[in-house]
Amino acid sequence: MTTTTPRYLVPFHPKRVSHYFTDVLVLGGGIAGLRAALEVDPSLSVLIVTKDKVLESNSTYAQGGIAGVLDDEDRYEDHAADTITAGGSLCDPAVVDMVVREGPACIRELIEWGTAFDEEDGQLALGREGGHGRSRIVHALGDSTGREVIRAVVERARSRENIQIWQNEFTLDLITHEGECRGALASDQKHGRTLIWAKQTILATGGVGQIYRESTNPKVATGDGLALAIRAGAQLRDMEFMQFHPTVLYIAGSGRSLITEAIRGEGAYLVDRSGNRFMADYDLRGELAPRDVVSQAIVSQMERTKSPCVFLSLSHLDAGFVQKRFPGIAQACAKFGIDITKDRVPVRPGAHYMIGGLTVDVDGRTTLPGLWAAGEVTSSGLHGANRLASNSLLEGLVYGKRSGRGASNRALEMPDRFTALNLENPRLPLSEPLDLEDIRNSLTSLMWRSAGVRRDETGLAEAVEMIDLWSGYVSLHQFDHPAGWELQNMLVVARAIAQSALARRESRGVHLRMDYPQTDDVHWNRHLAYPIT
Structure with a gap:
């Protein structure tokens, strides 16, 4: 048996790990992951794995709201046009049209599930944000929309008998076999090392803001899902496009x-x-x-x-x-x-928001068979080079629903024969202890200085060189705690961001190169796949 993952982050022996079997595995408990789980056929088992508490995600901290055409005087074409104006030519018009048209039904669904959006005179109160030509943002509790939405959706998920939620569980790696995703390796104090075998896996792990010294993101947003995907061999794209609030x-x-x-x-x-x-x-x-x-x-x-x-x-x-x-x-x-x-x-x-991520089709299917993705961890074509305000929860809802449906349909087609492969990852010789906090602080400062709002070749080349240096010895360690695993993931994702930003020699959307200040449609009006070849 061969695996496309060369080495897992932690050592384990077949006799010392537990095995868990589920039809659909959802990694991440934000709006995209929860909505995906709710779309899975009730006859299938679903396991949601969250790194922290299920209420701790970028979705929970979303203040502004959800954009949608809900006013009789608003039009789908106007919302789509505003989205494309913000994101530019890297937006996929077909994806934008699809999300904008399916979004209002998803918002009404949230209302049916008990989400209490703010109202005025018995009607939804619609706000306006930068880049929108009309007031079309639904919000809740004033400026705590994400918290109210996640509350309602979590209650809905917990009411489903086929859905289980494991909280405070760190996902270390995806399990791949013969070119397909077969589940994930996870760890926590309750279950220890667990090989979770799944017919289909949905990645909805959110963002990467903690890679930067200045960030709006909660502490859990360390880019773990993107690092999992890179190690598993899935394609990413547009990693240079980090949106700064x-x-x-x-x-x-x-x-x-x-x-x-x-x-x-x-x-x-x-x-x-x-x-x-x-x-x-x-x-x-x-x-x-x-x-x-x-x-x-x-x-x-x-x-x-x-x-x-x-x-x-x-x-x-x-x-x-x-x-x-x-x-x-x-x-x-x-x-x-x-x-x-x-x-x-x-x-x-x-x-604030990672626009780039896993390359997915309109149903959330990634380039790795058996793996689907939704939300901030993806590059769907909705945002282009700059995300329009309040389109993130909207994307999470629409693509969560689509990826959940796609994974569910595929799992229904597969036989109920679960096989635990005889995987083993030997322990490496002990290495010298590392000051993880010092390396992490150095990394976040480097990324803010060299790959922040303003960028140039000198700074980005320095960032790639330093990240490679740190990775050279951090990657050789096998840690037994999340601080080490997070640092390893942050280095993997930081390199993807810096290398992609170095490669794109122009300014477009949120990517501002001071040494290439103009937009160059002749050479760069295209997506940039990662790994870069």
Whole structure:
């Protein structure tokens, strides 16, 4: 027996691992993974494996909402046009049209499942965010949409007898045999090492924001799913396109909190340290310009004013409305003595959303047979080179549903014969102990400096060289704890980002090369597959 994975992250012996069999394995408990699980035929068994608690995901922390054509005066064509304007020619028009048209039904489905979206006069309250030509964003609890959506969907999943959820379970590697995905290797204190055998596997592990020093993402977002896919031989693409959210609460010494784009959609101003409202100097759309434009403008203004941040100002808006519309942000800022109805809120960009990921077709099928994917871990063609605000939960819903249906149909066609292969991964000789925290901090600082909002050949080449150096000795270790596994995964994904950004010699969407500032359609109006050949 041969496997396309050359070496698993941990040692194990056939007699010292447990085996678990399921029809469909879902890796990840965000909106995409949960929606996929709910689409699987009730006659099939489903196992959802989450790295942390099921409520701890990028989806949970989504503030803005879900974009959808829900107003009688709105049109699918307008939403599609806004999406393509933001993402450019790398958007797949057929995928954009499909997601935009299927999205509203998915939103109504959430309402049927108990999601309490905000209303005005008995109708859905529709907000507007940067890049959207109309108000079409449904939101919940003001600025805590993700939390409310995940609550409702988790309750729905737990009501299904065929769905099990394993929480706090670290997925170490995908199991591959004869060119197909056969499940995954996982580990936790309860189950120990477990080989999970599945007819079909769905990867929905979310993003990579923790690879950067400044990020909106929760601590679990270390790119594990992308690293699993790379080691298993699946194709990725567009890894250079990391979206940076322009407004992240900047308080020195504290964790970074997302300040939703909806706050600018409702009329907040961006000002510099002198109180100058500067966005009009960079784009006619002002504060409602797409995220990449706003992020780049903020970095330029910080440099021009020699300041570590800029500020959001809401003092000109009605205080009661601000408190009602953004209670979560108001509470987060109040912890630092900031009253958002009166005081300026210090912000700067942070890594937010990975646009690139696994190459998938319209049903979420990857290039590795037996493996499907949905959500932020994928490159579906919806976002192109820059994601339009509030299209992420929308994509998770639509592709979660499609990948769940596809995996379910394929599993139904397969016989109920589960075979545990006689896999073994020997222990390597013990190596010198490593200061993992020091390497991780060095990596995140390097990525922020060299592969952040602004990039150039010198910095990116340095990043690839340093990552290769660190990987040369970190990859030789076999760790027995998540900190080591996360670091190994972060190095794999960071290299993919840096190498892809180095290869794309132009500026497009969220990818800004200072040494190649123009968009080059002649040579680069195409997707860039990874591994790069």
